[in-house]
Amino acid sequence: xxxxxxxxxxxxxxxxxxxxxxxxxxxxxxxxxxxxxxxxxxxxxxxxxxxxxxxxxxxxxxxxxxxxxxxxxxxxxxxxxxxxxxxxxxxxxxxxxxxxxxxxxxxxxxxxxxxxxxxxxxxxxxxxxxxxxxxxxxxxxxxxxxxxxxxxxxxxxxxxxxxxxxxxxxxxxxxxxxxxxxxxxxxxxxxxxxxxxxxxxxxxxxxxxxxxxxxxxxxxxxxxxxxxxxxxxxxxxxxxxxxxxxxxxxxxxxxxxxxxxxxxxxxxxxxxxxxxxxxxxxxxxxxxxxxxxxxxxxxxxxxxxxxxxxxxxxxxxxxxxxxxxxxxxxxxxxxxxxxxxxxxxxxxxxxxxxxxxxxxxxxxxxxxxxxxxxxxxxxxxxxxxxxx
Numbered sequence: 418x419x420x421x422x423x424x425x426x427x428x429x430x431x432x433x434x435x436x437x438x439x440x441x442x443x444x445x446x447x448x449x450x451x452x453x454x455x456x457x458x459x460x461x462x463x464x465x466x467x468x469x470x471x472x473x474x475x476x477x478x479x480x481x482x483x484x485x486x487x488x489x490x491x492x493x494x495x496x497x498x499x500x501x502x503x504x505x506x507x508x509x510x511x512x513x514x515x516x517x518x519x520x521x522x523x524x525x526x527x528x529x530x531x532x533x534x535x536x537x538x539x540x541x542x543x544x545x546x547x548x549x550x551x552x553x554x555x556x557x558x559x560x561x562x563x564x565x566x567x568x569x570x571x572x573x574x575x576x577x578x579x580x581x582x583x584x585x586x587x588x589x590x591x592x593x594x595x596x597x598x599x600x601x602x603x604x605x606x607x608x609x610x611x612x613x614x615x616x617x618x619x620x621x622x623x624x625x626x627x628x629x630x631x632x633x634x635x636x637x638x639x640x641x642x643x644x645x646x647x648x649x650x651x652x653x654x655x656x657x658x659x660x661x662x663x664x665x666x667x668x669x670x671x672x673x674x675x676x677x678x679x680x681x682x683x684x685x686x687x688x689x690x691x692x693x694x695x696x697x698x699x700x701x702x703x704x705x706x707x708x709x710x711x712x713x714x715x716x717x718x719x720x721x722x723x724x725x726x727x728x729x730x731x732x733x734x735x736x737x738x739x740x741x742x743x744x745x746x747x748x749x750x751x752x753x754x755x756x757x758x759x760x761x762x763x764x765x766x767x768x769x770x771x772x773x774x775x776x777x778x779x780x781x782x783x784x785x786x787x788x789x790x791x792x793x794x795x796x797x798x799x800x801x802x803x804x805x
Contacts, residue, residue, distance in 0.1 A: 503601060515577055572779065573802045599802065633655045647659075706772065713785075714787040750765045
């Protein structure tokens with residue numbers, strides 16, 4: 418008697434295939450935007466079959482996050498702790514990150530939806546990677562702030578998970594490796610005084626009830642995640658009855674869209690101001706970096722909401738925000754290629770994203786404490802990531 422078609426074709430690594438597919442869906446749609454049905458379809462199985470492997474969406478999400486961090490830890494295992502160089506370690510981390518770029522993005526923003534015990538366990542594992550890199554950075558480049566440089570360099574590598582720029586894999590790895598090494602070798606005081614190049618635009622003073630609702634919602638979204646915040650919580654923060662919210666916004670998603678549009682407007686304003694008096698291509702890139710860093714530190718809650726939650730928006734609401742993002746990146750690409758003519762557009766775009774990754778991870782390491790010294794240090798690391 419022969420086995421039926423299902424048993425004959427069932428892969429032995431189905432659980433692994435599920436985790437791979439789920440990681441991509443979580444990265445693209447966010448934790449709350451992802452569905453078990455979509456994940457099952459990506460593997461070619463029914464939702465019922467998926468539940469035989471994972472009891473619920475959270476269990477699958479937690480395993481996806483853990484697998485991603487475990488890959489980074491495993492990538493360092495073959496590198497000798499005695500003879501291994503920083504280049505060896507960065508090359509290993511880069512290879513595994515690029516190989517799994519489609520699913521790697523979930524950790525950056527979506528890990529906040531992990532339960533406390535799972536989050537602590539993942540942080541402890543990630544700390545193994547950071548600790549190893551920090552030791553090598555300090556040993557090979559004895560400059561101040563070794564840990565900050567290590568985290569920033571890992572941010573440059575991890576940036577590949579946050580965009581879809583298509584280049585040959587070997588070239589991606591070369592560019593990211595070079596960028597990370599330059600970040601690690603950058604003196605954080607190299608851009609001292611850059612914080613004075615541009616004053617970030619201030620958030621508008623809320624003068625209407627609609628603006629007050631938006632101002633109250635943003636820190637709640639940043640702290641708890643959009644999906645976990647209720648209209649009742651927002652209304653309480655403003656001193657309104659929950660039903661009064663609907664007189665100003667048709668729904669909670671409209672508050673989120675308003676936040677994303679405000680973030681895009683403030684960033685565009687910062688970019689425009691930064692380029693007004695730049696003398697030459699390199700100065701323009703430095704001014705852009707200083708303006709972007711200033712914007713991120715000044716508006717960290719607003720910006721984290723815009724970056725973390727845009728994936729979960731319906732397509733028709735997401736489109737204008739994505740166009741604004743592309744316009745911003747195009748400005749960077751143009752200025753960087755003027756400063757480094759040997760780069761083609763895709764290479765320049767990849768390095769721009771590496772600079773953005775540096776800001777995210779270095780800013781987090783500094784707890785977004787908005788001081789001129791912190792902004793100068795991060796600006797210097799961004800310039801390093803761009804290999805100027």
